[in-house]
Amino acid sequence: MELRTAASPRDVKHYTTERLREEFLIDDLFLPDVIKLVYSHIDRIITGSAVPVKETLKLTAGDELRAQYFCERRELGVINIGGAGTITIDGKAYHVAHKEGMYIGMGSRDITFASDDAAAPAKFYLNSAPAHRTCPTVLIKPEGTPEDGVVIVKDCNKVELGSLETANHRTICKYILPGQVESCQLEMGMTKLEPGSVWNTMPCHTHDRRMEVYLYFDMPEDALVMHYMGEPTETRHIVMRNEQAVISPSWSIHSGCGTQAYTFIWGMVGENQDFDDMDDVAMTDLL
Numbered sequence: 001m002e003l004r005t006a007a008s009p010r011d012v013k014h015y016t017t018e019r020l021r022e023e024f025l026i027d028d029l030f031l032p033d034v035i036k037l038v039y040s041h042i043d044r045i046i047t048g049s050a051v052p053v054k055e056t057l058k059l060t061a062g063d064e065l066r067a068q069y070f071c072e073r074r075e076l077g078v079i080n081i082g083g084a085g086t087i088t089i090d091g092k093a094y095h096v097a098h099k100e101g102m103y104i105g106m107g108s109r110d111i112t113f114a115s116d117d118a119a120a121p122a123k124f125y126l127n128s129a130p131a132h133r134t135c136p137t138v139l140i141k142p143e144g145t146p147e148d149g150v151v152i153v154k155d156c157n158k159v160e161l162g163s164l165e166t167a168n169h170r171t172i173c174k175y176i177l178p179g180q181v182e183s184c185q186l187e188m189g190m191t192k193l194e195p196g197s198v199w200n201t202m203p204c205h206t207h208d209r210r211m212e213v214y215l216y217f218d219m220p221e222d223a224l225v226m227h228y229m230g231e232p233t234e235t236r237h238i239v240m241r242n243e244q245a246v247i248s249p250s251w252s253i254h255s256g257c258g259t260q261a262y263t264f265i266w267g268m269v270g271e272n273q274d275f276d277d278m279d280d281v282a283m284t285d286l287l
């Protein structure tokens with residue numbers, strides 16, 4: 001497991017491009033037959049990926065968690081951005097298709113990942129946070145009919161925002177949040193931009209009570225997103241490519257502008273689970 005420490009905004013404003021990328025960018029996710037995990041001291045979020053191709057992959061606590069198993073004291077959110085696959089939790093198999101996800105509650109011991117087809121492997125994106133109680137493990141589908149153990153994203157959790165005129169027409173699909181999928185602190189969802197729209201989260205915001213991690217994907221290899229971060233009056237950018245993630249501290253804005261439309265997954269943890277608890281930044285105040 002790779003470890004990242006927290007960073008102070010007073011230091012970050014002096015960082016070079018290289019240092020900014022070292023601290024915040026995660027550019028080696030989704031390697032085949034590897035579970036990659038990055039542990040951040042910021043709210044102790046773990047960001048990672050599991051891409052089973054030739055093998056079934058088993059999630060372990062590693063040395064770092066000083067736990068017998070990964071979810072001993074943690075909850076885990078998963079969204080599959082690849083082909084269909086199976087997540088097996090303590091002997092129970094959940095079939096997770098493209099853009100479906102899971103919430104896996106604290107206390108789940110044995111977690112494995114497999115793909116249906118090695119030629120189109122599943123790409124499981126992972127966000128995990130410390131937990132204090134067990135919430136039910138569920139499969140999450142953006143569309144469909146609910147069954148036992150399966151939650152369908154509610155219409156009120158598919159929020160259309162922005163417009164083509166301001167190049168930010170997008171739909172926020174909220175997967176894990178109170179009232180739909182119960183968790184201790186983790187919230188997760190996916191935002192998809194419409195063709196011709198390139199800006200996410202502009203007008204932008206900070207939220208002092210939560211940190212966030214973004215994963216940008218569904219873009220060609222030569223496309224890029226300029227991810228904007230920093231205090232509102234000290235903005236910086238990180239050039240991001242397909243399937244790369246970025247850590248966003250509470251004090252930072254988190255916004256992006258791509259060379260074309262893209263999709264991203266956001267994961268949030270921290271003090272509260274109030275999605276709308278944001279500190280909006282006026283466009284005219286950004287520097």
Ligand SMILES: O=C[C@H](O)[C@@H](O)CC(=O)C(=O)O
Nearest residue numbers: 170172191200201202254266
């Ligand atoms: O705090 C909320 C997160 O920044 C995202 O949900 C924002 C987002 O997906 C968007 O505006 O496009």
Ligand SMILES: [Zn+2]
Nearest residue numbers: 205207212254
């Ligand atoms: Zn935000």
